[in-house]
Amino acid sequence: MSTTTLASHNVPLSLPDGLSQEQLLVFKPFNNWIATLTNSLRLQADAAHPFHADPYALRSVTIQSYDRFGGGRVGFVKLAANVSNSAGESLPAIAFLRGPSVAMLVMLIPDDAPPGSDERYVVLTVQPRIAAGSLGFVELPAGMVDDEGSFKGVAAKEIEEELGVTIHEDELTCLSELAAPEEDAGGEGLAKAMFPSAGGCDEHITIFSHERRIPRDQLQEWSGRLTGLRSHGEKITLKVVPMKDAWKAGARDAKCLAALALWQGLQQEKKL
Structure with a gap:
């Protein structure tokens, strides 16, 4: 472990062996995390902020561990930050950084269903998720967004890879953007997205x-159907369920529950 100064914020930065500050600063999730945190800390200058009387500040960052993806680029980072005020009160500040992802709610309507019918089916995937200790985790199709990919582009690509269906980006509706509350110009600048584990990730x-x-017999x-990129270690089985039952079939998956809630809420407000 070596200690240097994070030049952009003038705070001590501790790094594990094998990781340089230059390599860390190429890792986009770290830059996004510290930029958003810095912006949030700046808001304490407002007299109406609950922490205004004794504001918190970022005192140091320690990178505890990291993983690399193909090509040697940094893929995951675990860090501990010291965020405290003058009274020595600290905020919980251990974080696992992995960056943004996308999830897709794909709904199939039988072509013989009459107009206005509420008969819909949702496509779920069943695949190994070792982090959850499961070889058959049921969830919405999803994928990570790399540094170069657009969110819509990644979503379309994941649908093609996991479901075997080609969908143009323009055919996708972003539920997260439609549901996001209007934010003041001086807001924190959080992404218009769902945070499944904001306490630690x-x-x-x-x-x-x-x-x-689609034709009913295609359901x-x-x-x-077996899908997924075997070269990426993906072994995916598709599961098609009636939309009215999707909340039960995907009850362990935060993405599924969030997508269904967003879709239903937007339908009720006639935003879809």
């Missing part, structure tokens, strides 16, 4: 939806 998931009509063909 920076991951935020932008949720998209897409619906299409059975889709369910149980």
